[in-house]
Amino acid sequence: MTSETDTKGIVESIPAAVLHGAISALGVSHVLIVPDTHQKTLLASLVQDSNLQMLTLSTEDEAICVNAGLWIGGAEPLVIIQNVGLFAAINALRGVAIDMKVPTCLIVGQFGRDVSKRVEDNVPTGVRLLEPVLQAMEVPFYRLDFAADVSVLRTAFERSRAERCPVVVLIGAPTS
Amino acid sequence: MKRGEALEVLAALKGDGISVGTMRAIPDWYELGAAPELNLDNRGCMGAASALGLGIALAQPQRRVIVIDGDGSLMMQLGSLTSIAGSGASNFYHFVVVNGVYETSGFQPIPAAGIVDFAAMAKGAGYRQAYEFDDIAVLRERLPGIFNQPGPAMVALKVELDDARKEVSPDRPKDQAGYLRAQLVG
Numbered sequence: 001m002t003s004e005t006d007t008k009g010i011v012e013s014i015p016a017a018v019l020h021g022a023i024s025a026l027g028v029s030h031v032l033i034v035p036d037t038h039q040k041t042l043l044a045s046l047v048q049d050s051n052l053q054m055l056t057l058s059t060e061d062e063a064i065c066v067n068a069g070l071w072i073g074g075a076e077p078l079v080i081i082q083n084v085g086l087f088a089a090i091n092a093l094r095g096v097a098i099d100m101k102v103p104t105c106l107i108v109g110q111f112g113r114d115v116s117k118r119v120e121d122n123v124p125t126g127v128r129l130l131e132p133v134l135q136a137m138e139v140p141f142y143r144l145d146f147a148a149d150v151s152v153l154r155t156a157f158e159r160s161r162a163e164r165c166p167v168v169v170l171i172g173a174p175t176s
Numbered sequence: 177m178k179r180g181e182a183l184e185v186l187a188a189l190k191g192d193g194i195s196v197g198t199m200r201a202i203p204d205w206y207e208l209g210a211a212p213e214l215n216l217d218n219r220g221c222m223g224a225a226s227a228l229g230l231g232i233a234l235a236q237p238q239r240r241v242i243v244i245d246g247d248g249s250l251m252m253q254l255g256s257l258t259s260i261a262g263s264g265a266s267n268f269y270h271f272v273v274v275n276g277v278y279e280t281s282g283f284q285p286i287p288a289a290g291i292v293d294f295a296a297m298a299k300g301a302g303y304r305q306a307y308e309f310d311d312i313a314v315l316r317e318r319l320p321g322i323f324n325q326p327g328p329a330m331v332a333l334k335v336e337l338d339d340a341r342k343e344v345s346p347d348r349p350k351d352q353a354g355y356l357r358a359q360l361v362g
Contacts, residue, residue, distance in 0.1 A: 057259045058259050061253065062256050069228040073234070074236070091221055095221030096224055100220065101351065
């Protein structure tokens with residue numbers, strides 16, 4: 001499993017409005033969050049949107065499980081968390097999203113990334129080790145490093161539904 | 177109170193509600209006929225039952241959702257108590273089988289066994305109702321009234337140790353998530 005966008009070594013801060021618009025266009029029923037400093041402008045924008053049902057959860061593994069319950073019940077949720085939270089949620093990712101074959105689209109902020117460097121060259125393990133872990137778990141992922149590539153959100157969301165699996169979108173720079 | 181007899185009281189009131197079971201309660205639940213229809217087994221991610229049930233409850237607000245948790249299991253996602261309370265899911269009914277041990281791994285005591293009060297924690301987290309029962313007759317008498325009041329509700333079921341090993345029903349659907357979703361939304 002590989003990233004499907006090229007590594008350009010430089011990322012840009014994507015405006016919250018761009019991401020918010022792309023999320024709204026997906027037709028999601030619920031947005032499940034465990035707050036992420038990296039995406040704080042996006043979260044601030046989403047909570048103002050009365051068309052979205054937002055739910056803040058205590059932990060990231062819980063978010064993956066609530067996502068599963070919502071989907072089983074007929075809803076179309078989306079999860080927004082932070083990279084270190086995904087590490088904390090690996091058992092739920094495995095035991096629920098993968099083993100129970102639950103569509104699980106996760107937008108994950110690469111919190112702590114040195115944006116002057118490629119992901120592979122970053123020192124923080126929360127940034128550098130995430131993609132290898134996802135590869136080891138056979139979880140598809142996409143890098144979202146430029147506003148022009150925002151369509152990968154739809155690609156990831158639809159792939160999670162089509163293949164009934166978790167799919168991750170990695171937000172490279174703090175949102176603006 | 178024995179786990180099997182407590183679950184029998186609960187199964188009799190399931191109706192068209194949706195159940196989420198976990199660990200050693202699963203074989204009993206099938207034996208009582210409360211599964212596999214409108215049911216989800218949580219076997220692959222200890223601690224996940226309450227959050228799985230919360231998602232179903234939010235997506236299916238017209239149906240009662242019954243989560244059958246374990247004490248050791250719930251402690252693995254204890255934060256779910258606040259998420260459930262915060263959601264205000266009025267159709268969420270949380271049953272915790274309290275036997276004070278990790279049964280499947282050889283009856284090691286859970287942390288604070290005999291001290292921890294799950295009903296008090298649920299109430300403190302913000303559940304609308306929270307109870308603890310250790311007498312089957314009292315449970316039988318009180319449960320219909322609990323279901324008639326809005327959740328989130330917690331019922332801690334203090335049960336005796338039970339070392340009878342039961343097998344999981346062969347009738348269990350292989351694709352549990354897909355099976356239940358199909359029942360709920362076609």
